[in-house]
Amino acid sequence: MDVYGVTLSSRLLLGTSQYPSPAIMAEAVRRSGTEVVTCSLRRESGAERQGQGFWSIIRNLGVRVLPNTAGCHSVKEAVTTAQMAREVFETNWIKLEVIGNHDTLQPDVFGLVDAARILAADGFEVFPYTTEDLIVGEKLLDAGCRVLMPWGAPIGSGRGLNNLYGLRAMRAHFPDVPLVIDAGIGLPSHAAQAMELGFDAILLNTAVAKAGHPARMAEAFAGAITAGRQAYEADPMPPRDMAEPSTPVLGLAFRS
Amino acid sequence: MQVTVIGAGIAGLTTAWALAEAGAEVRVMERSAALGALACSRYAGGMLAPWCEAESADALVVALGQEALRYWPKVHAATVQRGSLVLAPGRDAPDLARFARRTERFQTLDADGIAALEPDLAGRFRSGLFFPDEAHLDPRAVLPALADALTARGVYFDFGRETDADDPSLGIVADCRGLAAQDRLADLRGVKGEMLILRCPALTLSRPIRLLHPRFPLYIVPRGDGVFMLGATMLESGERNRVTARSVVELLNAAYALHPAFAEAEILEMGADARPAFPDNLPRLRPFGKQSLRVNGLYRHGFLLSPALARRAADYLLHGTRSREVMDENPGQ
Numbered sequence: 001m002d003v004y005g006v007t008l009s010s011r012l013l014l015g016t017s018q019y020p021s022p023a024i025m026a027e028a029v030r031r032s033g034t035e036v037v038t039c040s041l042r043r044e045s046g047a048e049r050q051g052q053g054f055w056s057i058i059r060n061l062g063v064r065v066l067p068n069t070a071g072c073h074s075v076k077e078a079v080t081t082a083q084m085a086r087e088v089f090e091t092n093w094i095k096l097e098v099i100g101n102h103d104t105l106q107p108d109v110f111g112l113v114d115a116a117r118i119l120a121a122d123g124f125e126v127f128p129y130t131t132e133d134l135i136v137g138e139k140l141l142d143a144g145c146r147v148l149m150p151w152g153a154p155i156g157s158g159r160g161l162n163n164l165y166g167l168r169a170m171r172a173h174f175p176d177v178p179l180v181i182d183a184g185i186g187l188p189s190h191a192a193q194a195m196e197l198g199f200d201a202i203l204l205n206t207a208v209a210k211a212g213h214p215a216r217m218a219e220a221f222a223g224a225i226t227a228g229r230q231a232y233e234a235d236p237m238p239p240r241d242m243a244e245p246s247t248p249v250l251g252l253a254f255r256s
Numbered sequence: 257m258q259v260t261v262i263g264a265g266i267a268g269l270t271t272a273w274a275l276a277e278a279g280a281e282v283r284v285m286e287r288s289a290a291l292g293a294l295a296c297s298r299y300a301g302g303m304l305a306p307w308c309e310a311e312s313a314d315a316l317v318v319a320l321g322q323e324a325l326r327y328w329p330k331v332h333a334a335t336v337q338r339g340s341l342v343l344a345p346g347r348d349a350p351d352l353a354r355f356a357r358r359t360e361r362f363q364t365l366d367a368d369g370i371a372a373l374e375p376d377l378a379g380r381f382r383s384g385l386f387f388p389d390e391a392h393l394d395p396r397a398v399l400p401a402l403a404d405a406l407t408a409r410g411v412y413f414d415f416g417r418e419t420d421a422d423d424p425s426l427g428i429v430a431d432c433r434g435l436a437a438q439d440r441l442a443d444l445r446g447v448k449g450e451m452l453i454l455r456c457p458a459l460t461l462s463r464p465i466r467l468l469h470p471r472f473p474l475y476i477v478p479r480g481d482g483v484f485m486l487g488a489t490m491l492e493s494g495e496r497n498r499v500t501a502r503s504v505v506e507l508l509n510a511a512y513a514l515h516p517a518f519a520e521a522e523i524l525e526m527g528a529d530a531r532p533a534f535p536d537n538l539p540r541l542r543p544f545g546k547q548s549l550r551v552n553g554l555y556r557h558g559f560l561l562s563p564a565l566a567r568r569a570a571d572y573l574l575h576g577t578r579s580r581e582v583m584d585e586n587p588g589q
Contacts, residue, residue: 021535021538023534054445
């Protein structure tokens with residue numbers, strides 16, 4: 001997968017929040033085989049850059065960091081957080097979240113487009129967390145985004161792909177744009193399903209971090225994502241309503 | 257044998273106690289002028305809840321934490337042994353099932369069972385988990401009581417002095433400085449916690465309540481006389497003392513979800529400090545110098561783990577005994 005000129009061989013992107021400990025997080029990152037981790041700045045920073053201990057653990061993972069603006073509720077907040085992230089992690093990449101409702105954590109797509117435009121003009125390479133809405137997707141591309149990250153289901157819900165029709169339509173509508181399912185994945189089977197539909201990658205956090213064995217779950221997801229991608233590339237058979245014997249029936253000697 | 261303990265937080269005081277009990281001559285050096293003024297122990301919940309912690313903590317925490325349940329009632333008579341209660345709002349019921357799967361030593365309660373334990377919560381929750389063997393204490397009562405008991409045993413306290421833990425003239429040292437030991441422990445980090453103290457005379461609770469929530473889990477510990485401690489946020493930051501509006505809103509919302517009476521509570525205090533933690537959030541005894549030891553990384557388990565850690569620290573300092581599960585021979589991996 002190519003995003004902003006970077007070739008990634010792993011199609012799993014992993015979040016770094018909510019693990020029982022940074023050591024367990026690091027083990028999950030290792031076993032997932034991911035090349036990109038996301039990291040939240042907003043809540044973890046505080047005044048005077050006091051999050052250094054955790055950030056240095058993140059930097060030492062040896063993978064690319066995609067800082068995020070998790071928890072930002074306005075354009076201004078998101079832009080400021082992105083600027084801070086660029087300084088701390090020395091990257092132009094930013095996973096842009098502008099949350100519209102603190103309970104549903106649904107993206108505010110209007111604010112998202114505004115913030116994406118500001119950040120792209122400022123040299124950022126924006127990964128916007130959006131819905132499956134096609135027109136919002138177009139506006140994000142107009143604003144300068146080169147990748148789209150639609151939700152599967154609300155953040156942290158673990159429900160899988162809520163709107164299968166909408167996500168299929170999105171894949172068909174943006175055949176050449178990298179599409180990453182971000183949020184709502186609970187099980188490896190959800191991730192495999194998204195990959196079978198032709199999505200380019202999966203971004204996960206809660207499903208791994210809150211598992212009883214995060215590292216084992218990370219590995220399970222990695223396997224499912226690889227399997228789903230291979231299935232997509234192998235061009236799956238279409239489903240049909242009636243049985244279709246895999247051995248030809250005509251010409252058999254005995255039929256009852 | 258003479259031992260200098262640096263730091264009079266809960267790690268330092270319990271280590272001093274274990275050393276004094278074993279017959280050592282102990283002095284405690286503390287940078288603050290008054291006991292507990294700069295100790296994160298002051299902001300602790302004081303829950304002795306190894307099985308509740310099993311939800312997200314390593315098995316080592318559960319094992320070591322059980323020593324605290326035997327230790328504190330002996331050392332601090334005011335330790336309250338009434339168990340702990342775990343509840344979840346209706347829509348977060350799956351979290352209660354997950355919590356139950358990951359731990360043990362609890363009873364599942366229905367609405368009547370909850371009402372029988374905590375009459376003021378009657379009709380508010382349909383199911384809960386009761387951990388009858390757990391206990392709690394008030395850290396702000398324990399710190400001075402323990403210091404007084406140590407003084408009575410002849411332990412000498414030296415307040416208001418910054419001490420270089422690695423000064424060889426100190427002799428045998430137990431470096432119990434918590435986060436301040438970052439100058440010698442490069443892999444130690446701070447995990448910020450914010451808490452509130454409320455007075456809510458309309459409400460009576462007899463034991464700590466944990467309210468599960470996917471984003472803002474909360475605990476409420478009754479301190480008696482209508483006073484409650486609400487905690488605690490967990491933020492990857494070494495920042496101390498600053499409480500944000502967001503955290504206060506989250507904590508108060510959760511308290512209000514537990515019982516609407518909290519809407520009328522008086523806010524007595526808002527506080528924050530940072531817990532000292534190693535990358536695996538597990539405690540360590542790390543030898544240094546000739547025969548000295550750093551006792552650190554108690555994370556959010558200060559009162560739960562300090563008894564077990566202190567005993568092992570004293571065993572090492574006085575007899576050279578190494579407790580493999582907490583000894584850290586090769587720091588800096």
